[in-house]
Each structure stands twice: as structure tokens, then as C-alpha cells.
Amino acid sequence: MGMRWHLYKKRLKSTWNVYKRNKKGMVGLTITLIFIFIAIFGPYITPYDPKKIDKTAMWEPPSFKHWLGTDNLGRDILSQLLYGTRISLLVGLFATLISMALGTLIGLLAGYYAESLLGELLERVIDFFLVIPYLPLMIVFATVMREMEIKLPLFWIVIIAIGITGWSGTARVVRSQTLSVKERQFIERARSIGAGDFDIVFRHILPNILPLVFAEAVLTIGGSIIAEAALSFIGLGDPTHISWGMMLNYAFTYAAPLRGAYWFFIPPGLAILILVLGMTLTGYALDEVLNPRLRER
Amino acid sequence: MRRMGKAILMKTVNAIITIFAVITFNFFLFRVMPGDPARVLLPKQVRASPELIEKLRRFYGLDKPLHVQFMNYVVQVFQGKLGYSFAYHEPVARVIMDYIWNTILLVGVGEGIAIILGIILGAVAAWRRGEPFDLTVTALNLIFWSMPEFWLGMVFILVFGRYLKILPISGIVDPWLFHENVFSYVADVLRHLILPSTTLALIMLASYYMIMRNTLIDVTTEDYIRTAKAKGFSEKEILWKHAVPNALLPTVTTVAIGLASVISGALTIEIVFSWPGMGWLTYQAIVRRDYPLLQAIFLITSALVIIANLFADIIYTYLDPRVKI
Numbered sequence: 238m239g240m241r242w243h244l245y246k247k248r249l250k251s252t253w254n255v256y257k258r259n260k261k262g263m264v265g266l267t268i269t270l271i272f273i274f275i276a277i278f279g280p281y282i283t284p285y286d287p288k289k290i291d292k293t294a295m296w297e298p299p300s301f302k303h304w305l306g307t308d309n310l311g312r313d314i315l316s317q318l319l320y321g322t323r324i325s326l327l328v329g330l331f332a333t334l335i336s337m338a339l340g341t342l343i344g345l346l347a348g349y350y351a352e353s354l355l356g357e358l359l360e361r362v363i364d365f366f367l368v369i370p371y372l373p374l375m376i377v378f379a380t381v382m383r384e385m386e387i388k389l390p391l392f393w394i395v396i397i398a399i400g401i402t403g404w405s406g407t408a409r410v411v412r413s414q415t416l417s418v419k420e421r422q423f424i425e426r427a428r429s430i431g432a433g434d435f436d437i438v439f440r441h442i443l444p445n446i447l448p449l450v451f452a453e454a455v456l457t458i459g460g461s462i463i464a465e466a467a468l469s470f471i472g473l474g475d476p477t478h479i480s481w482g483m484m485l486n487y488a489f490t491y492a493a494p495l496r497g498a499y500w501f502f503i504p505p506g507l508a509i510l511i512l513v514l515g516m517t518l519t520g521y522a523l524d525e526v527l528n529p530r531l532r533e534r
Numbered sequence: 535m536r537r538m539g540k541a542i543l544m545k546t547v548n549a550i551i552t553i554f555a556v557i558t559f560n561f562f563l564f565r566v567m568p569g570d571p572a573r574v575l576l577p578k579q580v581r582a583s584p585e586l587i588e589k590l591r592r593f594y595g596l597d598k599p600l601h602v603q604f605m606n607y608v609v610q611v612f613q614g615k616l617g618y619s620f621a622y623h624e625p626v627a628r629v630i631m632d633y634i635w636n637t638i639l640l641v642g643v644g645e646g647i648a649i650i651l652g653i654i655l656g657a658v659a660a661w662r663r664g665e666p667f668d669l670t671v672t673a674l675n676l677i678f679w680s681m682p683e684f685w686l687g688m689v690f691i692l693v694f695g696r697y698l699k700i701l702p703i704s705g706i707v708d709p710w711l712f713h714e715n716v717f718s719y720v721a722d723v724l725r726h727l728i729l730p731s732t733t734l735a736l737i738m739l740a741s742y743y744m745i746m747r748n749t750l751i752d753v754t755t756e757d758y759i760r761t762a763k764a765k766g767f768s769e770k771e772i773l774w775k776h777a778v779p780n781a782l783l784p785t786v787t788t789v790a791i792g793l794a795s796v797i798s799g800a801l802t803i804e805i806v807f808s809w810p811g812m813g814w815l816t817y818q819a820i821v822r823r824d825y826p827l828l829q830a831i832f833l834i835t836s837a838l839v840i841i842a843n844l845f846a847d848i849i850y851t852y853l854d855p856r857v858k859i
Contacts, residue, residue, distance in 0.1 A: 361555075364552075365552060365555050365556075365559075367794070368552060368794060368836075368839065368840060368843060369556065369794060369836050369839070370793075370794045370795070370797040370798050370801075370835055370836065370839055371794060371795070371798055372797070372798030372799075372801050372802070373797070373798070373801065373816065373831065373832050373835050373836070374832070376816065376820065376828070376832075377563060377828065377829075377832050378563075380820065380825070380828060381563055381564065459680070463682050466682045466684075466685075467682060467684070467798075467801075467802055470682070470684055470802060470805075471801075471802065471805065471816075471817060471820060472817075472820055472821060473820065482682075485682070485684070485685060485688070488688070489684075489688060489806065493688075494688045494689075494691035494692040494695065494696060495691060495692075495695060495696055495703075496696075497692065497696045497697075499692055502685070502688050503689070505685075506681060506682060506685035506688070506689070509680075509681065509682055509685070510677065510680050510681040510685075511680075513680040513681075514676060514677065514680040517676065517679070517680060518676075
């Protein structure tokens with residue numbers, strides 16, 4: 238165990254040394270870390286309670302009192318934005334965890350059993366989820382879960398709906414990678430000393446695919462955050478938690494663009510844009526570093 | 535030629551199987567909903583008597599075993615009977631017919647602009663790799679790619695509807711305008727189309743641009759380009775006559791894969807601009823809890839994407855010289 242840990246540490250260090258030299262990657266990582274910092278500490282430094290209604294200060298433009306103005310109910314926009322960072326990031330993170338677990342498992346099995354009926358079937362399922370428009374699918378999942386007899390909290394419905402829709406891209410990548418890894422010699426060797434299917438898939442193939450899954454995960458978090466915004470915008474979000482998507486929903490419902498209340502909807506959209514951009518840069522840089530084939534270009 | 539026919543047949547069969555999968559998926563997904571599906575067929579506000587629910591159950595055949603229900607559902611779908619919308623008090627199929635063409639118009643125009651612009655910008659950027667043009671356009675594309683499309687729509691409403699007041703921001707025609715002839719009507723529709731289709735095009739642009747740019751960079755390192763250079767062709771000729779046609783192929787494939795996300799993007803854009811299409815209808819179905827309508831929209835949009843995908847696939851088969859031999 239000690240030996241293996243030492244090896245991981247060494248590999249991590251050399252990966253970091255290559256990553257450091259990637260300028261776009263470092264910009265992306267910095268942006269991402271700043272947002273994570275805000276997500277952790279933001280709610281403690283909000284100037285106001287983000288849910289506190291103040292009927293004497295509705296639709297106020299930015300001022301010294303309210304740096305980013307107030308919304309239709311007089312709630313402070315900056316406080317909502319800081320608080321929303323945590324919610325949006327958490328939704329993105331949890332949804333991505335579901336997507337990665339599903340995508341990796343289905344991709345591994347589809348690749349390892351590619352020649353059998355199971356593999357063929359799983360490949361079909363992956364293609365099916367790839368071709369279906371994801372937002373209508375997410376909407377259907379969310380609606381069905383809202384109507385189920387077991388009452389799930391809305392917060393988790395949003396997460397699950399995004400998570401079980403967004404795994405197919407990862408599954409496709411993992412499947413093709415598994416196809417190539419399983420042909421390598423060390424797999425043959427493991428099999429010859431009596432390793433079973435389970436051992437080969439999870440202890441020999443999976444560790445070789447994890448770096449790829451990691452890069453996929455960073456890219457998927459960005460997509461999940463945009464998906465949360467879209468679901469909330471449509472009205473399938475969780476109104477008890479203020480996320481960036483929920484802010485955009487309120488802004489649109491109360492016609493902020495037509496009222497010229499730019500402070501109401503520009504900040505949350507800009508926050509999504511910058512964070513997703515940061516994560517995309519990080520994800521692509523990770524892909525380049527962890528996939529040497531791409532690095533050569 | 536025969537091999538091509540066989541490839542097309544295989545792809546058609548595949549598409550039909552996928553559509554069947556969507557129908558099955560759709561049926562069982564909505565059956566998972568609350569204990570009694572008959573309850574879902576009624577508006578939420580209605581307190582239905584047990585007699586009414588029983589009547590509905592019998593009317594929709596919900597008292598029969600599941601596999602019989604499923605068979606009935608499949609038959610009805612192919613007869614175009616998609617259920618009854620209680621929000622619009624009309625058969626769902628008729629409601630969708632009124633809205634689907636508006637979505638096809640928006641998606642067609644938005645996609646068209648995105649593909650053409652993506653190919654041209656991508657080609658030029660690849661040729662000028664690392665130069666200011668490439669860096670600026672790539673950065674802009676990445677920025678558009680990272681924003682929620684409906685947010686871009688809201689920004690456009692602020693700029694063009696509130697500040698400049700030069701473009702219509704809602705609906706498909708001006709309800710207060712009297713159209714004396716077809717041309718003024720078409721002109722009105724086109725004016726309303728500008729903002730939603732531009733929003734869609736800007737968001738979709740990035741994927742076509744990136745594929746075109748990256749493929750072209752790969753192509754330019756190939757031998758025949760070097761040969762063309764050695765023969766003394768001008769840079770412009772090499773780019774547009776030799777390199778671009780070969781890079782178009784992967785871009786066509788992207789068009790097919792991209793369709794699923796175009797439909798998703800158009801959905802929220804339609805809501806922002808009140809464009810009376812399938813996305814706007816989806817919003818109505820959610821807000822009014824009109825589940826028969828929602829179920830049918832999901833079925834129709836998925837089928838549309840699968841069919842469009844099939845066409846892109848067939849075109850690809852025609853374009854790829856390796857399949858023709």
C-alpha cells in the first residue's frame with residue numbers, strides 16, 4: 238500500500254509539472270478555485286440575508302447600499318449571487334458525480350463485454366441517450382420525479398434529473414478507451430494468473446481510465462451548472478434555494494430586461510459564463526496533460 | 535453503389551428501432567408517475583369523483599393489463615392519436631401541428647447561419663493559426679459556448695428591445711399590424727425571427743467552428759496540400775479548393791450530433807422570445823401540468839431529431855468517397 242501511494246504521489250507531481258506550463262489551464266484553474274472559495278465562504282460575508290424582503294427598496298439600481306442593486310422584492314442581488322454560488326456549484330458537483338458513476342460503469346461494461354449481447358445492448362442504450370435531446374429528457378425526468386409518490390426534495394430532483402441525463406458522452410469515451418486498454422498485454426497477464434472479470438475491470442482497467450474520467454468530470458460540472466440554470470429558468474428548479482438559475486428565473490418572470498433592470502440578470506449570467514469558461518479551460522488542459530496523444534499536436 | 539444502398543437501409547432500420555425505443559421509454563416513464571395514471575390525465579385543479587376516474591380509466595383502457603395498454607399505445611401513436619390536451623382543449627396532435635413549423639423555421643435558420651459562419655470562420659482561423667484573428671474568434675466562440683442561451687436572449691432584449699428599440703422581441707408577428715399582402719406578412723415574420731435565430735446561431739456556432747478549425751489544421755499537414763503548394767497554387771486556392779472540401783466531412787457529422795443540442799437550445803430561446811414553437815409549448819405544458827401534451831412533445835421532438843439525424847447520415851454516406859467505391 239505504501240509503495241502504491243508513493244507511486245501515485247510521484248505521478249501526481251509530474252502531472253502537475255506538465256499542467257503548470259499550460260497557460261490556459263492555469264487561468265481556468267485560478268477562476269475555478271476563486272469560485273470554490275466564494276462557494277465555501279460567500280454565505281458568511283453576504284452583506285444582507287439573501288431572502289430578506291424589503292418593500293421599501295424594490296427594483297433599486299446599484300448603489301453604495303446595495304452594490305448590485307435589489308430585485309423585485311427588494312432582496313439584495315449581491316447577497317443572492319454569493320449565496321447562489323454555493324447552490325449552483327453543489328448542484329453541478331452532485332449531478333456530475335451521478336453522471337460519472339453511471340457513465341464510467343456503463344462505459345466499462347459496454348467496452349469489456351463488447352463482443353457479447355450485453356455489450357451490444359449497452360452500446361445501444363448509450364447511443365439512445367446520445368441522440369435524444371437532453372433538455373426535453375431532463376424536463377421529463379424532473380416532471381415525473383415531482384409527481385412520484387415518494388416525495389423527493391426539489392433540490393435532489395434537479396440533481397438527479399441532470400445526473401441521469403448527462404452520462405452518455407462519458408460512457409462513449411470510457412467505452413472506446415476500455416476497448417483499447419483491454420487489448421494490452423498486462424490484462425492478458427492478469428488473466429493468465431487467474432484474475433476474474435470483476436478484478437480485471439475494476440482493478441486493472443478502471444485505474445487506467447480514471448484520469449480520463451477526471452478530465453470529463455471537470456467539463457461535465459460546467460455543463461451541469463448550465464443545465465441547472467435552464468431547468469430553474471423553465472420553472473422546474475427549487476425555489477427554496479437561491480441558485481443562479483433561480484435568479485434568472487425571477488428576473489425573466491418579472492420582465493427585468495424590459496424594465497431595463499440590467500443589475501437583476503447580468504450578474505448571475507456573467508457568473509455562470511465565467512465559471513463554465515474556467516472549468517472548460519481546466520478540463521481541456523487536463524485532457525491534454527492526461528492524454529499524451531493529444532499533447533503531441 | 536449496392537453497398538451504399540445497403541448502408542442506407544441499415545441506418546434506416548436503426549433509426550426505426552431507436553424511435554420504437556423512444557415510444558417504449560415514453561410509455562413506461564409516464565406510467566411510473568403517481569399511483570393512478572388516470573389522475574394524471576386530469577387537470578390538477580379538478581377534484582375528480584371516483585366515478586369520473588373510473589370512467590376515464592375505462593376510456594383510456596387503463597383497466598387492462600400493462601402489455602395490452604402498451605400495445606394499444608403503440609398503435610395509437612402510429613395512428614397519430616397522442617392524447618387530449620386539457621390546457622388547449624384539443625387533441626394533442628393538432629396542438630403540436632400548430633407549433634412545430636415555427637420551431638423548424640427557427641432551428642433551420644439558426645442552424646444554417648451557425649453552420650455557414652462556423653465553416654467560414656473555422657477555415658480562415660485554421661489558415662491563420664496563432665494569429666490575432668484566430669485567437670480573437672476562438673476566444674469569442676468559447677465565451678458564447680459558456681453562457682446559457684436564454685441569458686444571451688435576455689441581454690438582446692435589454693439592448694434591442696429596451697435601449698435601441700429597433701427589433702421586435704416577442705412573438706412571431708405583430709398582432710397590431712394589418713398585413714395587406716403575403717410579402718408584408720413574411721417581412722414581419724422575418725423581423726421577429728432576427729433575435730431568436732441570432733441567439734441560437736451564436737450559441738451553436740462554437741461547435742462547428744471548433745471542428746472545422748481543428749480538422750483543417752490536421753488536413754493542412756497532409757501530403758497532398760504540400761504537393762499543391764509545390765505545384766505553385768495560391769494560398770487561397772489551396773485553402774478553398776483543396777483543404778476545405780476535405781475538412782467538410784467531419785463537420786457534417788457534427789451537424790447530426792449537434793441536432794440534439796440545437797433542439798435543447800431552441801427550447802429556452804423560444805421561451806425568452808415567446809416564439810410560438812415546441813419549446814414555448816413545453817413551457818406551457820409544464821406550467822399548466824398538461825402531461826399528455828408534455829409526453830407527446832417529448833416523443834415528437836425525439837423522433838424529429840432521429841429522422842434528421844438519419845438524413846445527415848445519408849448525406850454523409852453520399853459525400854464520403856470511401857463508401858461509394
